[in-house]
Structures are given as C-alpha cells and as structure tokens.
Amino acid sequence: MSTDDPSSSPPPERPQRRIRSFVLRAGRMGSGQVRALAELGPRFVLPYAAAPIDAAAVFGRQAPVVLEIGFGMGQATAQIAATRPDTDFIGIEVHEPGVGALLKTIGEQGLANLRLIQHDAVEVLEHMIAPASLDGIHVFFPDPWHKKKHNKRRLIQPALVALLASRLRPGGVLHCATDWEDYAVQMLEVLSAEPLLANSAEGYAPRPDYRPLTKFENRGIKLGHGVWDLVFLRKG
Template sequence: MIDPTLAPAPAHPAATAADATAGTPPAGVAYPKTIKSFVRRAGRTTTGQAKAFEDLGPRFVLPYKAAPLDADAAFGRSAPLVLEIGFGMGEATAHIARVRPNDNFLCCEVHEPGVGALLKRIGEQGLTNIRILQHDAVEVIDHMLAPACLDGIHIFFPDPWHKKKHNKRRLIQAPLVAKLAARLKPGGYLHCATDWQPYAEQMLQVLGAEPLLANTAQGFAPQPEYRPLTKFENRGLRLGHGVWDVVFVRRH
C-alpha cells in the first residue's frame, strides 16, 4: 500500500540493471514466500470520505471476484486499460485520470480512508474513467486479469521497507514483475516511481532481469508528463531529496 501522500521517504540516484541476471534477485534481497501488495495501516475515514463511499461506491468500487474481469462492462466502454497498484489518497490517480480521459484506470488499494479520498476526488472532479478494487492487488492480478490485457501499469511510491532485514517485503520482486509483464500487451508499459535510493536500484535490477521487459531509458527515465508532483514530493525536492522514475515496456 502506498503512503497517503504518495511518497514515504527521501532517496537519491541509483545504479543500472547491468549486473542483474534473469531470475535472480539483487544481492542481499530475498524473495518473500508470499507476495502482498499492501500493509494494513491505521487511519480514520472522514465524514466526507464516508459520504463518498455511500454515494459513489456502488458505481466506482468493483467487487472482487476470482474470475476474469470484463473491463468493457465495468467501465461501460472499450478503452486502453491501466492498472494502478496502491494509490494512497488518490491525488496522482485523479490527476492522471483527468489528463488522460481516453484511458481507463483500474486502481487497487486496501486502505479505506484512501479509497474514500479517491471517491471524493472522483465526485469533485467529475471523473468517470476510474474503477477501484479494494482488495490485494496480487490476488486481483492472479484471478481477475488475463494475459496481455493491460496497456499500462503504475506503481508509485510503494513502501520502501528501509531496513535491510525487511527488504524481502518490498513489492517489486521478480515473481510479481513476471506476473505483471505477462499481463501487459506487447508495447504496454510498467511505470514505477520511488524516492528511496536502494529501492530505486532494486527496481532497475529486477525489471531489467525480466526477459519480457525492455527499459525505455539508459537507467532511470525522465518523469512522464502525466505523473504530477504531489505536495509531499515538492517539499522533498525543496529539501534536496530525489525522485526516480523507471519505465519499462513489454517486448513485442
């Protein structure tokens, strides 16, 4: 799960994936036995968020079902489909959906105040191209998303798990990346962003080791125009903290 303001901690530039080999983790990074896309966090749902749940939840929150998703039916139209894993309080999600109205965004988040906050933004901004699954994204990927069904994937500021002994809990690990790559259409993209140097290095290594993916840049990518700077991120940049984007595409 993403921290409510989209960015959990500062970071600095990292290395390339040149030393990574297919199917092997970065040095010192073990794979968890079970991948989870989130960590339960405390938080209270505000009155406004609760009202958004009541008013907009039936339309924009999809029930989890262990069956392939009919995206056209869920969105009421046929359009490119982008999966977002962990959207925090939905600030960037709403912005991207607004500037890319021709794309559909399927967004996974278990943090109830975050879901309520995004629903509130949907109502305030009149957005129609977002659907939310309040469920573990790994199970959504495994059971609801068919191979080659996605045009894009966004993973912005996942929990960096700063301590080395906790690195195995990081979301970006080879087993999950393999699942994601398989669900991208040829030419589809996987966009990750972090502001924590060791995690940025791991992202480049793990994505670079996935044979179905190719980096769009020599190392880190320029920040795509659609990804906004959040208030937290702007504050970090003023303090000299870096933010790094990693963008890979599914090979044809």
C-alpha cells in the same frame, strides 16, 4: 488416564504465510469519505471476484486500460485520470480512507474513467486481470521498507514483476517511481532481469509528463532528495 502424551507428538505444521502486496494500517475516516463510500462505492468500487474483468463492460467503451497499484489517498490518480480522459484507469488500494478519499474526488470531478478495487493487488492480478490485457501499470512510491532486514517485503520482486509483465499487452508500459535510492537500484535490477520487459531509457527515465508531482515529492525535491522513475515496455 489417556495414553496420549502431547509432549511426544510432533508439533503441528505452521501454515505458510502468503506474501501480500500491503500491510494494513489503521486510518481515520472523515465524514466526506464515509459518505462517498456509501454513495459512490456501489458504482465505482469493483468487488473482488476470481474472474477476469470485462473492462469494456465496466466502462461502457473500448479504451486503453491502465492499472495502478497502491494509490494512497488518490490525488495523483485522479489528476492522471482527469488529464487522460481517453484512457480508463483501475486503482487498487486496501486502505479504506484512501478509497473513500478518491471516491470523494471522483464525485467532485465527475471522473467516469476511473474504477477502484479494495483488495490485495497480487490476488487481483492473478484472478481479475487477464494476460496481455493492460496497456499500462503504475506503481508509484510503494513502501520502501528501508530497514535492510525488511527489504524482502518490498513489492517489486522478481515473481511479482513477472506477473505484472504477463498482464501487459505487447508495447504496454510498466512505470515505477520511488524516492528511495537503494530501492530504485533494486527496482532497476529486478525490472532489467525480466525477459518480457525492455527498458525505455538508459537506466532511469525522465519523469513522464502524465505523472504529476505530489506535495510530498515537491517538498523532497526542495530539500535535495531524489526521485527515480523507471519506465519499461512489454516486448512484442
């Protein structure tokens, strides 16, 4: 008979869960998205690697670089890239249907200034984006986690904002947008508290021309819902 008594042993320590920038949800893939992933993914999707990206080598030119976190299905991302051909864009999204949809659009519109990464944004920022290397960061309509008990899961938190600010060049732009007022209040408070950032406006900013109105946003505006843009600059 064994002398070990499991009941007398201390319980094993539970590993701490690392906060991620997303919650993975299932989604259906259309045939066009599947085809785009297979045919265009090898060219336009950058594999995750724990080494800084050489944007000039990736895009084949020297140009301003803007990172977008969570592009959804990619309609706004594609529109911004199409209207700003002199800027290179890197979009991060973990949901495969969105990646496939944006790849399909890239193929249809011939968007050479856009690359995608299908990985957790925090790890990408930590390992693939060098300090002071970005000219802009876009965070449009992140999950609001509207229940108060879930607010701690929101993406825009002090630690992440400090990381975002460190990846911007002096004068670089951090542009966030949300259609949840209490999240806008939190964003303004957190962004204003980051010492590397300065608000470009007195409070919330007018929507910059480069950020297109989405169908969802247009519908909300017609119903009287608000949208809040926050545009902060990296201090020199």
